[in-house]
Amino acid sequence: MIIKNKFVNLKQIAESGQAFRWYPINNGYVVVANSDAVVMRQLESGISIESEDQIWLHYLDMNRNYGAITELYCQKDEYLKKAVEYGSGIRILNQDPFEIIMTFIISANNNIKRITNAVLELSKRYGKFLKEIEGIEYYAFPSPDALREVPIEAYRACGVGYRDKYLYSFVQDVINHNIDLEGIRTLNDSELMVELLRLKGVGEKVANCILLFGYGRVERFPIDTWIRKILIEAYGIDENCMKEFAEDYFKPYGGIAQQYLFYYGRMK
DNA sequence: TACCAGGCAACTT
DNA sequence: AAGTTGCATGGT
Numbered sequence: 622m623i624i625k626n627k628f629v630n631l632k633q634i635a636e637s638g639q640a641f642r643w644y645p646i647n648n649g650y651v652v653v654a655n656s657d658a659v660v661m662r663q664l665e666s667g668i669s670i671e672s673e674d675q676i677w678l679h680y681l682d683m684n685r686n687y688g689a690i691t692e693l694y695c696q697k698d699e700y701l702k703k704a705v706e707y708g709s710g711i712r713i714l715n716q717d718p719f720e721i722i723m724t725f726i727i728s729a730n731n732n733i734k735r736i737t738n739a740v741l742e743l744s745k746r747y748g749k750f751l752k753e754i755e756g757i758e759y760y761a762f763p764s765p766d767a768l769r770e771v772p773i774e775a776y777r778a779c780g781v782g783y784r785d786k787y788l789y790s791f792v793q794d795v796i797n798h799n800i801d802l803e804g805i806r807t808l809n810d811s812e813l814m815v816e817l818l819r820l821k822g823v824g825e826k827v828a829n830c831i832l833l834f835g836y837g838r839v840e841r842f843p844i845d846t847w848i849r850k851i852l853i854e855a856y857g858i859d860e861n862c863m864k865e866f867a868e869d870y871f872k873p874y875g876g877i878a879q880q881y882l883f884y885y886g887r888m889k
Numbered sequence: 890t891a892c893c894a895g896g897c898a899a900c901t902t
Numbered sequence: 903a904a905g906t907t908g909c910a911t912g913g914t
Contacts, residue, residue, distance in 0.1 A: 638895060725895080732894035735912065782910030787897085824897050845895035883895075 624678070625667040628687035630710020632663070637711050637884045638733055639834050641724055641740045642762070651754050653744070654680060654716065658751045658759035682712045682837075687877075694878055697871075700855045701878065704885035711880050713839055718802045719795065720762040721835035726787050726822040728830070735780065742779040747771065765795040787822025794820065810838055833876040842867045842875035851886045 631650050635643035642653040649662035660671040670677050678684070691709050695702045723743070728736050740762070747763035771792070776785035794800050805816050810832060817828040829843035844852075844863060852858040858866050871878040 726897095728894090729896040730894065730909080731896085731911085732913075735894080735910095738912095777910085780911075783908090784897090784910085822897065826896060830895070843895070846893080847895065887895090 622673055622677075623664070623667060623669050624681070624683065626683070627666060628691065628710055629668050629681065629712060630663070630708075631661055631668060633708050633710045633884060634712060634714065636888070637708070637880055638887070639830075639880065640714055640716065641733075641737045642744075644757075644759075646755055646757075651757075651759060653751070653759050653761065654714075656749075656751075656761055658754060658761075660754060680715050682715055685712075685839075687712060690874055690877055693874075694881065697878075700851075701881065704881040707889070708881050708884040711877075711884055713833065713837070713877055713880065715837055716834050717762070718831065718835040719765060721831055722791060722802075722817075722820070722823070723762070723788060725827045725830045725834075726791060726820075727781050727784055729784065729822065729824075729827060731782070731784075739780045743776075746775075746779065765792055768792045769796055784822055787820075790821045806836060810841065813838070833879075839874050839876045840872070842871060842879045845883075847883055847886050848879060851882050855886075 631643075634640070635645070635650055640652075640654075644651045644653070646660070649660055651658050652661055655674070655676045657672065657674070659677065662669045687709075691705050694705050724736065724740055727739050744760040744762050747767045748760035749763075749767070751759045751761055753759070769792070771789070773785045773789045776788045781788060795802065800816065800820070805813055808816065813832060813836060814828055817823050817831055818825070823831070826843050826845055829841045832838040832841045833843060844867065849860075849863065852863050852867065853860070856866075867879075868875060
């Protein structure tokens with residue numbers, strides 16, 4: 622299918638640090654999600670997706686008007702305006718909560734390259750084979766059931782480091798119905814936050830990423846080392862009132878503003 | 890070599 | 903309640 626929209630840029634989305642399963646190929650990306658691997662290509666005024674499944678429209682958040690959002694934040698201040706202009710094709714993807722939670726447990730005190738590698742390794746070892754594209758095999762992110770018997774050391778072998786025990790604990794929590802990842806969709810933000818904070822390896826920052834990337838809560842504003850640096854250097858905000866400032870100042874789509882800032886701050 | 894990476898849990902005061 | 907420390911590991 623073809624999507625005509627000025628506010629979709631595959632490179633920007635792929636490098637925005639919210640998804641770890643966008644693989645560059647000649648003239649496009651293979652995107653692994655929704656139990657499938659599809660090729661996406663950038664067009665002059667939109668993108669093409671080699672699939673007719675409407676799920677990809679939801680995945681790419683196509684129902685939201687990013688034109689209006691970029692316009693809103695361009696008027697906020699000069700720094701944000703530059704960030705928005707630099708990454709105006711970023712969108713907040715609607716991703717699977719289980720995959721997002723696993724991925725962002727791995728992300729703690731880690732770097733994007735290593736996170737990407739660990740997620741790839743987990744998928745190759747325990748995920749379902751999907752298809753081969755241009756000579757490379759693609760595997761889905763493993764289901765909780767596929768990870769049921771995986772011991773702690775096996776996670777370590779995938780390169781997740783000391784986060785191995787947190788992944789093991791989370792998988793067991795899902796298997797044993799100590800948390801219902803679909804059931805909690807109906808909770809409001811703060812209730813959802815409380816549920817996620819029960820998980821080992823999930824603190825405030827990781828929980829905010831899960832709300833934003835896994836549950837579509839676009840007002841959440843995760844503060845990581847990059848964002849902290851930006852708020853200090855570009856906005857002159859003090860460490861101890863950073864959270865309050867960001868939650869108020871970047872309303873009502875804090876998470877989207879945060880992605881513009883993250884992408885701009887990390888790339889330039 | 891020391892420090893950093895989309896922080897967190899456990900421990901100390 | 904608030905502050906401090908150790909943590910796997912690959913890249914600079």
